[in-house]
Amino acid sequence: MKITNLKTNHIENPIGFDLGKPSFSFIVTETTAKKQVAARIEVSKDDEFNSVIFDSGKSKEIDSLAFQPSIDLEPRTRYYWRVTVWADSGEISTSEVAYFETAKIDESWKGSWITPNLDSDIHPVLIKKFNIEKTIKSARFYVCGLGFYEININDKKCGDEYLSPNLNAYDKWLQYQTYDITNELKLGKNEVEILLGAGMYKGRFGLDRKENIYGDKFALLCEMVINFEDGESLIIKSDESWKVRKSKILASGIYDGEVYDDTFIDSTDYGVKKIALGFDRLKARLSLPVKIKEKLKPVEIIKTPKGETVLDLGQNMVGWLEFKVRAEKGTEINLQYGEILQEGNFYRDNLQSAKAEFKYISDGTEKLVRPHFTYYGFRYVKVSGLDEEINKDDFTGCVIYSDMETTGHIETSNELINRFFLNVLWGQKGNFLDVPTDCPQRDERLGWTGDAQVFSGTASFNMDTFAFFNKYVYDIAREQENRNGLVPNIVPVAGTNVSCSSGWSDVATIIPWTIYVQYGDKKILEQQFESMKAWVDYIKREDDNSFSTRLWTTGFQLGDWLALDGENPESFAGGTEESFIASAYYYYSANIVAKAAKVLKKEDIFKEYKALADEIKGAIREEYFTSTGRLALKNQTAYILAIYMDLVPEGKKDRVVKDLRERFKLDKNYLKTGFIGTPYICRALSKSGCNDLAYKILLNKDYPSWLYAVTMGATTVWERWNSVLPDGKISGTHMNSLNHYAYGSVVEWMYRYMAGINPIEDKPGFRYVKLEPKPHCSFKYVNMSYKSPVGIYETKWEIDNEGKLKFYFNIPFNAEAKVVLPDARFDKVMVNGQKLINGAQEGDNVVVELNSGTYEFCYEPTISYIKYYNIDFSLEELIKNEETKKILEETLPVMLPHGMIEKIGDKSIRELSNMPFFPVSSELLEKLDEKLEKIKVVFE
Structure with a gap:
C-alpha cells in the first residue's frame, strides 16, 4: 500500500501561498484493500518529526479528500506533514513527507515600494549588490513587481515561473510571491537584478485596449530574508539604495509583443524613489505559477508563395519561441506569430490590433533568446532578418500554462473524436494562464466569465483545477464588493465598464459548486458562499424592482451568444428568448445557493433559497409551458435548458423530449446553439433517453458541428462553428479566434455519458460514483481514465465482432460505485469470468453496487449493437x-x-x-x- 498525491490546499508542497486554514488531501494506491479504516496525520516543524505541533492520532474522522488540522500558522515557516493509513485488509502504510511553507501572513513589510527615476515607458532593471560572509542556512525572497517581473540572481534566472505576479484585480489586491533562493546565493559578492515589464497592470490591455489601467508606473516591493547557520539573519529590502539602469527590453506588451536590443548597454544609475502604493492590498499568492509545461519542435519550414519563411509548430499553442542566435552584431531578427495560413501565406488579421511579434537585435554572440514579458497564441511563426538558411532545430516552442496536473484522458475507436478531445485539452492549456481567458492570441485575452462557467466541468475532468479556480472565484468576489453583488461579465474587469448577464455572471455560483462536487472539499464553498448568495440577491433585487414576477426580465443580456438561430443577422444573441435564459439561470443559481447552504449547515438560508428557487421554477412553468406541457419557445437551447435544468412541469417531460427531437429533425440533426445551449446539448439528450441523437450530433462532420473544425485540420477549438470556411479561408477577422475553448464543454458529456463516470452531489469528490456508460454502435470502443481526488478510475467498453458488450471498470481504494449495465439481462451477465450473483434487474438495465477493485463484465445485449x-x-x-x-x-x-x-x-x-x-x-x-x-x- 502506497500513499501519494499529498497536497496542501490542493497544491503539492506550496511555498508562500495564502493558505488560510490549510486543508490536506492524499490518495492511496497499490493495494488490494477496499476501505480506509483509520488514518493519522502529523504536522511538524522539522522533517524528522521531532517538533510535532499536531498529531491527530489514529482516527476514523480523517477524510483523504480534505482534512483541516487545528493549528495556528506562524509567518515564514516551513511545516512538514505525513499521513498513516490503516486499511480493512490489515495493511498499514505511512507516506513520504510533504511540506508547506507560509508567507509573511500578518508581518509588516520592512521594504518600501520603489519606482525608477525614468520615464514611465522605459523598461527598467533594478539592481542590488551585497556581500555574504557566513554560511547560509536558508534564504527566501518575498517579491511583488508591477506589472510583470523576472528575477536574476548572479546572472541566473530565479525560479521556473513566468509572467509573475500574474493577473488579478490589481485595484483590489496585489499578490506577492515567495522564492526559495538558498541555493542561488553564494559566499562573497552577490547581485540581484529585477527586470520589470508593463504586463496588464500598465500595458495596453482590456476591451478598450488602453494603457495604465491599474497604474502608470513600474514598481517593486521586496524583502530577502537570509538566515545563517549561526542563528543570525540578514534582510535585503527594497529601498532607495537600489540602483536602476535602462533595460535591453525596449518595449513589451501582452498584445504587441516585445522588442529586445542586445546591443544596448547602459551603465548609468538613474536611482529610485519611494512610491505610495501602500500595503493594505498586499496578499500572499493564490495564483498557481505559470510555467513552461511542454516543449514542441517545429514540424516544417515553409517557403510561402510570397517568399516568406514560416515555421509550422504543428499545433496551435500558447507561449513563445525560444531560439539560438548566430548572427552578426546589429542583425534585427523579427518573429511574427499567427494561427493560420491563407493561400499558403502567413496571416494574422484575425489578431485585430495585436502585433504579436518579437524583435531581437543581436549583439553578435551565440546565445539562446526568448521574450520575457509577453506570450503569443500561434501555430505559425514568420521569421525574417536572418540571411542564411534557418535550421528548425534551433527553434523550440515553449508551451506555458498554469501549473496544473493533467488528470483525464479519453480514447475511442474514432480518430476524429480523439483529435477533438486533444483539441479541447490544448484549448484549455492555451487559455488557463492564471485566468481562464476567452482567447490567447488577439487583442483581448480576458477573463470572460461565461466561457469559464460553461467549461468548468470539462476543465475539472481534464486537469486538477481546484487551486486555479479557487483564485479565480476569489477575484470574482472582490469585483462584487463595490457592485452590490453584481458579477461583471469579465473578471478581472481590467478597466472596462462591463455589465452582468445570465450565464456569464452565474459563474459566481456554478464554479464553486462544480469544484465542491468534483473535489469534495467544502472549503471553496466556505470561502465563496457570501459571493454566491450576493449574486442571487442581486438578481432578486432586480426581480423585486420589476413587480416580483420571479422571472428575470430586466437589464442587458448576452443571450445564447453566437447561436445560429437568430432572426437578426446583426445580433450575436441567438434566437432563444433572453428572459427565458435569464430566468432559467436565476433558478439554477438560487438552487445552488440553497444546496451550498445545506452543505454548510445554514438551515435557515437553505430554506429561504430553496423556497426562492421553487418560486422561480413555478413562475417559469406558468409563463413558458402550456397545460399539456408544450414549451412556448421552439429553439434548441430553450428545450435543452428546460430539460437540463429540470424546469419541465411534472409528468410532461415526454412531451418536451418529443418536441425536442422534432426540433432537431427540422434542423437536420445539426446544432444551432451558442455559448449557452451548446454545453448541455448532449447531456440533456442522453439524460432524456435520446442517446442516439446525442451521438449523431457529436459525430456530424459538416458545418455546424464539433468535428467540422477537426476535418479542416484544427488543433484547438474555434470561437465560431465556421471560423474557417471549407475552402480554407477564414470566415472573418472580427471575433474569430481559432483557440476558444467554450464549445469544447461537450467533453464533459464524453466523460459523464460516453465513458459513464458521474460524481454524486451527496457524496462529492468521487468517493461514490455512478458508472453508467452509454455505448453506441458508432464506436467500437471507448477508453477513459480519470485521476480523481480519491484515485484513478478507469472505464472501458467495447462492442466485439459478435455484438457482445464488454465493460472494464477500475474503482480506486476507499471508493464505491453504482454500475449500470445497459440493455442487459441479469442471468446473462458475466463478471470476471463468472456469472453475476449480486445485483438487480432495473428495467432494461442491470445495476450492481461495487467496492474498490477491477471488474470485467461481458454479455449479449438485448438490442443489437453489431x-x-x-x-x-x-x-x-x-x-x-x-x-x-x-x-x-x-x-x-x-x-x-x-x-x-x-x-x-x-x-x-x-x-x-x-x-x-x-x-x-x-x-x-x-x-x-x-x-x-x-x-x-x-x-x-
Missing part, C-alpha cells in the same frame, strides 16, 4: 448518391414502394433496429451487411 449499424449516414443522405441508392434499392426493396425512406430519412441504418415498423428481417439485414462496407467506401 457492426452493420456503424453507418452514420442517414438514408436521406445515402439515396442522394446514385450508387448507394442502387445498393439500397436492391437490398431494401420493401421500403421504397411504401415511401419509408422519405418517412424516416433522418434515421441512419444503425438506428433502424429499434424502430418497430422497420420492415427488414434479420436475414435481410445479414444480406445488407454484405453491402455496407461498399456503401461506406462509396459514400466516404
Whole structure:
C-alpha cells in the first residue's frame, strides 16, 4: 500500500501561498484493500518529526479528500506533514513527507515600494549588490513587481515561473510571491537584478485596449530574508539604495509583443524613489505559477508563395519561441506569430490590433533568446532578418500554462473524436494562464466569465483545477464588493465598464459548486458562499424592482451568444428568448445557493433559497409551458435548458423530449446553439433517453458541428462553428479566434455519458460514483481514465465482432460505485469470468453496487449493437448518391414502394433496429451487411 498525491490546499508542497486554514488531501494506491479504516496525520516543524505541533492520532474522522488540522500558522515557516493509513485488509502504510511553507501572513513589510527615476515607458532593471560572509542556512525572497517581473540572481534566472505576479484585480489586491533562493546565493559578492515589464497592470490591455489601467508606473516591493547557520539573519529590502539602469527590453506588451536590443548597454544609475502604493492590498499568492509545461519542435519550414519563411509548430499553442542566435552584431531578427495560413501565406488579421511579434537585435554572440514579458497564441511563426538558411532545430516552442496536473484522458475507436478531445485539452492549456481567458492570441485575452462557467466541468475532468479556480472565484468576489453583488461579465474587469448577464455572471455560483462536487472539499464553498448568495440577491433585487414576477426580465443580456438561430443577422444573441435564459439561470443559481447552504449547515438560508428557487421554477412553468406541457419557445437551447435544468412541469417531460427531437429533425440533426445551449446539448439528450441523437450530433462532420473544425485540420477549438470556411479561408477577422475553448464543454458529456463516470452531489469528490456508460454502435470502443481526488478510475467498453458488450471498470481504494449495465439481462451477465450473483434487474438495465477493485463484465445485449449499424449516414443522405441508392434499392426493396425512406430519412441504418415498423428481417439485414462496407467506401 502506497500513499501519494499529498497536497496542501490542493497544491503539492506550496511555498508562500495564502493558505488560510490549510486543508490536506492524499490518495492511496497499490493495494488490494477496499476501505480506509483509520488514518493519522502529523504536522511538524522539522522533517524528522521531532517538533510535532499536531498529531491527530489514529482516527476514523480523517477524510483523504480534505482534512483541516487545528493549528495556528506562524509567518515564514516551513511545516512538514505525513499521513498513516490503516486499511480493512490489515495493511498499514505511512507516506513520504510533504511540506508547506507560509508567507509573511500578518508581518509588516520592512521594504518600501520603489519606482525608477525614468520615464514611465522605459523598461527598467533594478539592481542590488551585497556581500555574504557566513554560511547560509536558508534564504527566501518575498517579491511583488508591477506589472510583470523576472528575477536574476548572479546572472541566473530565479525560479521556473513566468509572467509573475500574474493577473488579478490589481485595484483590489496585489499578490506577492515567495522564492526559495538558498541555493542561488553564494559566499562573497552577490547581485540581484529585477527586470520589470508593463504586463496588464500598465500595458495596453482590456476591451478598450488602453494603457495604465491599474497604474502608470513600474514598481517593486521586496524583502530577502537570509538566515545563517549561526542563528543570525540578514534582510535585503527594497529601498532607495537600489540602483536602476535602462533595460535591453525596449518595449513589451501582452498584445504587441516585445522588442529586445542586445546591443544596448547602459551603465548609468538613474536611482529610485519611494512610491505610495501602500500595503493594505498586499496578499500572499493564490495564483498557481505559470510555467513552461511542454516543449514542441517545429514540424516544417515553409517557403510561402510570397517568399516568406514560416515555421509550422504543428499545433496551435500558447507561449513563445525560444531560439539560438548566430548572427552578426546589429542583425534585427523579427518573429511574427499567427494561427493560420491563407493561400499558403502567413496571416494574422484575425489578431485585430495585436502585433504579436518579437524583435531581437543581436549583439553578435551565440546565445539562446526568448521574450520575457509577453506570450503569443500561434501555430505559425514568420521569421525574417536572418540571411542564411534557418535550421528548425534551433527553434523550440515553449508551451506555458498554469501549473496544473493533467488528470483525464479519453480514447475511442474514432480518430476524429480523439483529435477533438486533444483539441479541447490544448484549448484549455492555451487559455488557463492564471485566468481562464476567452482567447490567447488577439487583442483581448480576458477573463470572460461565461466561457469559464460553461467549461468548468470539462476543465475539472481534464486537469486538477481546484487551486486555479479557487483564485479565480476569489477575484470574482472582490469585483462584487463595490457592485452590490453584481458579477461583471469579465473578471478581472481590467478597466472596462462591463455589465452582468445570465450565464456569464452565474459563474459566481456554478464554479464553486462544480469544484465542491468534483473535489469534495467544502472549503471553496466556505470561502465563496457570501459571493454566491450576493449574486442571487442581486438578481432578486432586480426581480423585486420589476413587480416580483420571479422571472428575470430586466437589464442587458448576452443571450445564447453566437447561436445560429437568430432572426437578426446583426445580433450575436441567438434566437432563444433572453428572459427565458435569464430566468432559467436565476433558478439554477438560487438552487445552488440553497444546496451550498445545506452543505454548510445554514438551515435557515437553505430554506429561504430553496423556497426562492421553487418560486422561480413555478413562475417559469406558468409563463413558458402550456397545460399539456408544450414549451412556448421552439429553439434548441430553450428545450435543452428546460430539460437540463429540470424546469419541465411534472409528468410532461415526454412531451418536451418529443418536441425536442422534432426540433432537431427540422434542423437536420445539426446544432444551432451558442455559448449557452451548446454545453448541455448532449447531456440533456442522453439524460432524456435520446442517446442516439446525442451521438449523431457529436459525430456530424459538416458545418455546424464539433468535428467540422477537426476535418479542416484544427488543433484547438474555434470561437465560431465556421471560423474557417471549407475552402480554407477564414470566415472573418472580427471575433474569430481559432483557440476558444467554450464549445469544447461537450467533453464533459464524453466523460459523464460516453465513458459513464458521474460524481454524486451527496457524496462529492468521487468517493461514490455512478458508472453508467452509454455505448453506441458508432464506436467500437471507448477508453477513459480519470485521476480523481480519491484515485484513478478507469472505464472501458467495447462492442466485439459478435455484438457482445464488454465493460472494464477500475474503482480506486476507499471508493464505491453504482454500475449500470445497459440493455442487459441479469442471468446473462458475466463478471470476471463468472456469472453475476449480486445485483438487480432495473428495467432494461442491470445495476450492481461495487467496492474498490477491477471488474470485467461481458454479455449479449438485448438490442443489437453489431457492426452493420456503424453507418452514420442517414438514408436521406445515402439515396442522394446514385450508387448507394442502387445498393439500397436492391437490398431494401420493401421500403421504397411504401415511401419509408422519405418517412424516416433522418434515421441512419444503425438506428433502424429499434424502430418497430422497420420492415427488414434479420436475414435481410445479414444480406445488407454484405453491402455496407461498399456503401461506406462509396459514400466516404
